[in-house]
Amino acid sequence: MLKVENLRKYFGGIKAVDNVSFEVRENSITALIGPNGSGKTTLFNLISGVIEKDSGKIILDKKNITNCSVNKISNIGVSRIFQKSRLFSNLSVRENLLIAIDNEDLKFWKNFLNKNKITREKESKVKKMLKLVEMSEFENKKASELSYGQKRLIELGRAILNPHKILLLDEPVAGVTPRLRNEISKLLTKMREEGETILLIEHDMNFALNLADNVIVMDEGKIIASGKPEKIKNNKKVLNAYLGE
């Protein structure tokens, strides 16, 4: 589904992403783990087009997306959430979700002539998503009035509603309560069963290893190990880099 080949990004002398290659299989959860500053978020930013690569190639579903703009990459099929909550703070929860569903809202005349009505189908997608993340009663609340955990859930819902082939989730459970962490874990497992492909950055090694089908471990911009969670758990290199053991 997603293929990254020899991807490289240096910031001055810092090798943020150094000759990284990997593949994410369709219908799977791949966890990207590693210590702080190992290049995980930079890799996400490169895949989603937020920053430009120095060299390398990114292929999504046989399409080369390496030099595409952020919005084009999104329209080809990459949907992501950021490390920190980034909802549209002055829009309501409902508006935050509606905006992700399609790009009909970019057509001036269609909207001006009131022909882009919120259809029952869109309405039901929003309601379903709110039910899925157990946030139905907050539909008309302004996004800035939500708690951090609630914001993360809506952000996750928005990324899921954004038409996509792969979901990039940057620490979706960081800073949320253990109960919410379990909820998100269940939700992601359910999504994989329904055919989603997910690439996930996670600091909590146990969370990542329990959830993922495959694990990629990064350190100092390089991939130091990859494979099944059981294999990664006992990898000495990983333990050394990640836990300092």
Next chain:
Amino acid sequence: MIIEYFIHLFILIGIYLILALSLQLSVGFTGLLNLGHVAFFAIGAYTAALLTLNGVPFLIAFLAAGIIAMIFGFILVIPTNKLKGDYLALATLGFSFVVYAVTLNYTSLTRGPLGLPGIPKPSILGVTFSSNLSFLILTIIIAGITYFIIKRITESQFGKVFEAIRDDELVAKTLGKNTFKMKGYSLGISAFFAGIAGSLYASYITFIDPSSFTIMQLIPILCIVIIGGLASLKGTLVATIILVLLPEPLRFIGFPSSIIGPMRQIIYALILLLILIYKPKGFYGKVELT
């Protein structure tokens, strides 16, 4: 006499309302700190003045004023696309200085500091709006249409994309929105209405010169937008009426005219300061000024 005076004030309210509503679209709704608005006003005024002075019917000149200003609005997005906040404000301010310099120095077209006198009063389908009362009716109609159009845009899903860009442009991009195009729409539509306001102003005063389009003319419009409240059309309407009428009593106190001008600026500055301290969202604002 007093009625004529009030008619004049309400015409000014109408023209300021069109300018403030259109600035609200780019500043309040899309988050583009656009200080080039007065340049679009100037482009509209000069376009309409030059066309009507050369015998072009008012209605065509009026629409051309909006369209030419709109084209400049679209063009301005190209060099400023990656700029945000203060940097965008500076770049757009630079644009207004360029337009001012052109109106001042391109004398073969604009007559420079001598200005363009004798701009005809509007005439549409044989009806000439030569009296101030008829001009007021025309202004109210155009301001009303402007209010309706901008309300319609901002309440649609299209308008929600503007607000998304204001709140977080990068996230809007990651949801597949072409923010370059949308910012072009925002500045273009905003410039269109500033252009038609310029056309109305030129045909009302019947004389324009570069001094009518300096940064000093932008300050009251920007004050209206902030005091009325960002992303609020109702607030813009209320603030326009208050800010145009508030300095008027100064005329009756007996101050010399050389003091009335600076006093107006002081009043605007004071209100702005008090609003920012005690009501940072303005009268009806949805968004805090950051």
